[in-house]
Amino acid sequence: MQKTVVVIGGGISGLSTCYYLSKNSQSSKIILLEANKRLGGWMHTIRREDGAVFEQGPRAIRPAGVIGRNTLKMVSELGLENEILPVTAENPASRNRFLFVNGKLQKLPSSPVAALKATPPFSKSIFHSILEEIFVKRGTLDDESVHGFVERRLGKELADIAIDSLCRGVFAGDCRKLSMRSCFPPLFHAERKHGSITLGMVLGARMKEESDVKQNRLVQQSRKEHWSQWSLKQGLQTLAESLEDHLRNTDRVEIHQEAAVQQIQMGREGAWEVHVEGGRFKADYIVSAVQAKVLSSMLPPAAQPLAEELQKISPASVAVVNLEYDGLVLPVTGFGHLIPSTENRAVLGIVYDSDAFPEHNRKGPPSTRLTVMMGGAWFTEEFGSPEEADRTRLLHVAVQAVKSHLNVKEMPSWSNVNVHKDCIPQYLVGHWKCLDNIWSLIEQHRLPLSLVGASYEGVSVNDCIFGGKRAAERLLGN
Numbered sequence: 194m195q196k197t198v199v200v201i202g203g204g205i206s207g208l209s210t211c212y213y214l215s216k217n218s219q220s221s222k223i224i225l226l227e228a229n230k231r232l233g234g235w236m237h238t239i240r241r242e243d244g245a246v247f248e249q250g251p252r253a254i255r256p257a258g259v260i261g262r263n264t265l266k267m268v269s270e271l272g273l274e275n276e277i278l279p280v281t282a283e284n285p286a287s288r289n290r291f292l293f294v295n296g297k298l299q300k301l302p303s304s305p306v307a308a309l310k311a312t313p314p315f316s317k318s319i320f321h322s323i324l325e326e327i328f329v330k331r332g333t334l335d336d337e338s339v340h341g342f343v344e345r346r347l348g349k350e351l352a353d354i355a356i357d358s359l360c361r362g363v364f365a366g367d368c369r370k371l372s373m374r375s376c377f378p379p380l381f382h383a384e385r386k387h388g389s390i391t392l393g394m395v396l397g398a399r400m401k402e403e404s405d406v407k408q409n410r411l412v413q414q415s416r417k418e419h420w421s422q423w424s425l426k427q428g429l430q431t432l433a434e435s436l437e438d439h440l441r442n443t444d445r446v447e448i449h450q451e452a453a454v455q456q457i458q459m460g461r462e463g464a465w466e467v468h469v470e471g472g473r474f475k476a477d478y479i480v481s482a483v484q485a486k487v488l489s490s491m492l493p494p495a496a497q498p499l500a501e502e503l504q505k506i507s508p509a510s511v512a513v514v515n516l517e518y519d520g521l522v523l524p525v526t527g528f529g530h531l532i533p534s535t536e537n538r539a540v541l542g543i544v545y546d547s548d549a550f551p552e553h554n555r556k557g558p559p560s561t562r563l564t565v566m567m568g569g570a571w572f573t574e575e576f577g578s579p580e581e582a583d584r585t586r587l588l589h590v591a592v593q594a595v596k597s598h599l600n601v602k603e604m605p606s607w608s609n610v611n612v613h614k615d616c617i618p619q620y621l622v623g624h625w626k627c628l629d630n631i632w633s634l635i636e637q638h639r640l641p642l643s644l645v646g647a648s649y650e651g652v653s654v655n656d657c658i659f660g661g662k663r664a665a666e667r668l669l670g671n
């Protein structure tokens with residue numbers, strides 16, 4: 194009898210899991226259940242009639258590393274090669290990243306030569322800090338905060354300014370609470386194994402990679418042309434849409450939209466019952482591609498210990514404000530700037546979208562497109578509950594930040610304010626233990642259940658796609 198796999202959640206993680214499952218001709222029937230009308234989850238693009246493209250969620254994907262190359266291979270299998278918008282390493286949007294510190298924009302060193310000099314806001318050169326790091330005693334704790342780790346190894350200044358900002362620009366999180374072991378696993382393990390992150394990065398083992406990924410034409414092009422990041426001509430939502438089209442053309446895959454899962458229960462014969470409003474699905478196996486907290490609320494009372502562990506992985510909310518200004522209004526060119534929490538807790542950073550992807554500008558007179566990201570781990574203390582946060586105030590704070598950080602006196606000619614409630618899971622200190630408990634409980638009770646998505650082992654689009662691939666491989670017994 195043909196087995197049935199139900200995948201819950203049609204964001205990039207759920208879509209990728211279905212994609213990799215459907216590639217195997219012997220695999221089961223696959224049912225994808227998505228609560229919303231639109232698939233893609235946080236991968237969401239606004240496309241205006243005049244050609245302008247504004248990202249609500251991810252805006253750029255890194256091609257580097259095993260997981261970055263894996264995504265490029267998927268993109269090429271989907272036939273999207275001609276849709277790619279690469280940003281090469283020489284592009285100012287790759288080289289120029291700024292911090293807004295002490296009321297000023299400060300450019301981060303963009304080359305090893307630049308890292309030799311002490312440049313404000315840092316009193317020592319980064320090269321100097323890295324050299325000293327080799328001689329710092331190895332840590333012994335099983336986990337520690339990102340700030341604690343970096344302060345111990347590279348000094349307080351780098352921890353307070355650079356790492357604080359980096360954690361806001363990737364996790365929208367507080368580096369004093371985020372886990373080094375789970376947010377930056379290669380650096381944590383490099384130190385624990387080799388006694389230094391510098392030595393560990395030089396001597397560390399590389400992840401195995403399939404040869405067909407390395408040989409993929411798009412992957413080779415990205416290496417030859419030194420891409421640092423990429424997007425797609427009509428925005429990253431195209432990736433989710435292509436996956437959807439591919440799945441709709443595959444037998445054995447059923448997609449149900451506006452099908453919010455309310456509860457999952459284990460039936461007597463060892464099969465799952467998945468309850469949605471007005472119906473239910475039987476499943477031999479479930480892949481959860483929703484956030485941990487959402488899965489927790491679906492579990493039956495008998496799975497209370499698992500539900501409690503999942504609840505611990507709580508997410509942060511981010512306000513995303515897209516702004517468009519007539520003309521070229523920026524005093525600098527680059528990817529954007531981040532703001533450490535000591536400078537301003539409410540505003541995390543500003544992306545200069547029209548610098549990285551001018552192809553996404555409107556057709557017609559020149560314009561500048563910016564995205565201001567706000568809140569994150571500080572959302573509630575700065576703006577109140579995400580459901581009730583005042584949109585007019587959010588727009589005002591964003592426009593004022595652009596005015597004071599970038600000296601833009603004009604008002605935007607177009608704007609869009611969105612509050613993304615619970616959009617980025619926070620890997621707090623001890624996250625690894627929580628994962629360990631979750632995997633043990635699933636194994637102990639022999640639950641036919643896999644967990645994929647940003648809640649567990651990486652928040653980037655590349656991580657989510659790679660997680661879906663690994664889950665499919667495990668399920669198919671490879």
Ligand SMILES: Cc1cc2nc3c(=O)[nH]c(=O)nc-3n(C[C@H](O)[C@H](O)[C@H](O)COP(=O)(O)OP(=O)(O)OC[C@H]3O[C@@H](n4cnc5c(N)ncnc54)[C@H](O)[C@@H]3O)c2cc1C
Pocket residue numbers: 201202203204205206207226227228229232233234235236249250251252253254255452453454455482483484487511513613616617645646647648652653654655657
């Ligand atoms: C503002 C922002 C900027 C980002 N920028 C970048 C970037 O530049 N580069 C990068 O690599 N990454 C970026 N990320 C991270 C990345 O985009 C996300 O981590 C990733 O998209 C998460 O995908 P997912 O499928 O795991 O989860 P989601 O996108 O959350 O998908 C989960 C899906 O499950 C559905 N669902 C929820 N409840 C139910 C239910 N009860 N039943 C059925 N379905 C349900 C939801 O509707 C959703 O479609 C960014 C994230 C955000 C929020």
Ligand SMILES: C=Cc1c2[nH]c(c1C)Cc1[nH]c(c(CCC(=O)O)c1C)Cc1[nH]c(c(C)c1CCC(=O)O)Cc1[nH]c(c(C)c1C=C)C2
Pocket residue numbers: 255290291359361362363364365422528529530531541542543544566617652653654655
């Ligand atoms: C200001 C808030 C945010 C900005 N982007 C994100 C948030 C929360 C989310 C995000 N950004 C990146 C990733 C993927 C990480 C990966 O491993 O690929 C996610 C989830 C990429 C990224 N953006 C910045 C950095 C330093 C990185 C890490 C990898 C890389 O070097 O590309 C910097 C940055 N992000 C934002 C701004 C304004 C900014 C400025 C320099 C927005």
